Amino acid sequence: MAEQLTLHEDPRSGNCYKIKLTAALLDLPLATRQYDIMAGDTRTPEFLGKINSNGRIPVLEIRDGKNVRFLPESNAACWYLASDSDLIPQERYAQADMLRWMFFEQYNHEPNVATLRFWLTFVGEANLSDQQRAQVMAKRIAGCDALSVMNTELAKSDFLCGDKVTLADIALFAYTHVAGEGGFKLADYPELGPWIDRICSLPRFVPMT
Amino acid sequence: MAEQLTLHEDPRSGNCYKIKLTAALLDLPLATRQYDIMAGDTRTPEFLGKINSNGRIPVLEIRDGKNVRFLPESNAACWYLASDSDLIPQERYAQADMLRWMFFEQYNHEPNVATLRFWLTFVGEANLSDQQRAQVMAKRIAGCDALSVMNTELAKSDFLCGDKVTLADIALFAYTHVAGEGGFKLADYPELGPWIDRICSLPRFVPMT
Numbered sequence: 454m455a456e457q458l459t460l461h462e463d464p465r466s467g468n469c470y471k472i473k474l475t476a477a478l479l480d481l482p483l484a485t486r487q488y489d490i491m492a493g494d495t496r497t498p499e500f501l502g503k504i505n506s507n508g509r510i511p512v513l514e515i516r517d518g519k520n521v522r523f524l525p526e527s528n529a530a531c532w533y534l535a536s537d538s539d540l541i542p543q544e545r546y547a548q549a550d551m552l553r554w555m556f557f558e559q560y561n562h563e564p565n566v567a568t569l570r571f572w573l574t575f576v577g578e579a580n581l582s583d584q585q586r587a588q589v590m591a592k593r594i595a596g597c598d599a600l601s602v603m604n605t606e607l608a609k610s611d612f613l614c615g616d617k618v619t620l621a622d623i624a625l626f627a628y629t630h631v632a633g634e635g636g637f638k639l640a641d642y643p644e645l646g647p648w649i650d651r652i653c654s655l656p657r658f659v660p661m662t
Numbered sequence: 663m664a665e666q667l668t669l670h671e672d673p674r675s676g677n678c679y680k681i682k683l684t685a686a687l688l689d690l691p692l693a694t695r696q697y698d699i700m701a702g703d704t705r706t707p708e709f710l711g712k713i714n715s716n717g718r719i720p721v722l723e724i725r726d727g728k729n730v731r732f733l734p735e736s737n738a739a740c741w742y743l744a745s746d747s748d749l750i751p752q753e754r755y756a757q758a759d760m761l762r763w764m765f766f767e768q769y770n771h772e773p774n775v776a777t778l779r780f781w782l783t784f785v786g787e788a789n790l791s792d793q794q795r796a797q798v799m800a801k802r803i804a805g806c807d808a809l810s811v812m813n814t815e816l817a818k819s820d821f822l823c824g825d826k827v828t829l830a831d832i833a834l835f836a837y838t839h840v841a842g843e844g845g846f847k848l849a850d851y852p853e854l855g856p857w858i859d860r861i862c863s864l865p866r867f868v869p870m871t
Contacts, residue, residue, distance in 0.1 A: 507807075524759060524762060532761050
């Protein structure tokens, strides 16, 4: 790959970690540029105008000579990096089923499991707004439901899409393995611990820092 | 395609409509089986055990002789149907950028634009729980932000990923064109009306019923 890859990230974000883990597993060089989302670094006019009009990280910057392109959305960036690799199944149903887990991750898992981790570990329970506080219980229930759906699937196979690791596992590993920081009890989902161990044992695995 | 396709759906759902629109544009036969999500039809033991452990529609059933597979998540079902069609760009960045909009749809758009439509048009404002009522303003703001991000992009090109329609447009059209039912004012986003017209003018377009 002649192109240069730079991840615009906040290292506390599991969404950013997914991309770093994908790059590491594929042995792709990936530079990083750090932002502090809590200081508003991703809401500046420059960031909104040039990097992501949605005001969010991660964004993957792809530089090929003078041509620079920006790719927001963690799972889209993982897809870009893993194109034509073994992390994406090529068979039609298997590929769609992998994407199914990645959409599930963004809809059912991340808004609950990741948001409670952000609120409880980084914002702090005492600093939550009334509106946030009113949502904690609903997010707790929905997050437990998401972990339970994963647990059901992982009782059938070593990874979410069969016997090989795919982007589905990477996407869901990111916030699942630190779900304890959001007050979730991983021990309640007996299939998740061994699955986490399998991912941590992959060649070139890198931990979240 | 030798396989038989059946959509497990609630016709009120834009997530189900996406799949029907994709099938129609591609001229693929698609049977349907109806559920009433408000009556709990998707939470029965049979549905959870056999069709989708996540208890949600849409689910695409793919039957090939005696082999039956189920594919949850609307955007994954669209991806399956559109594989190898012009609705998915093949160039690496373009394909990832299309997925970027589909993840954006599930994370930033649907939970706000679709949820407010569901709450205001189907549940009814008077029947909202206190917890739902407390979220209306935040969802209004986030939904407007999502429509604004689309508007910014559509000022640059006819469709979200350039000059041709892709699954990104279908995914985001589903709830955008009925956003008025959630109290959003589409006239505030001048690029959206012409984009909606372009999609409605596509050959084999079918309306949401």
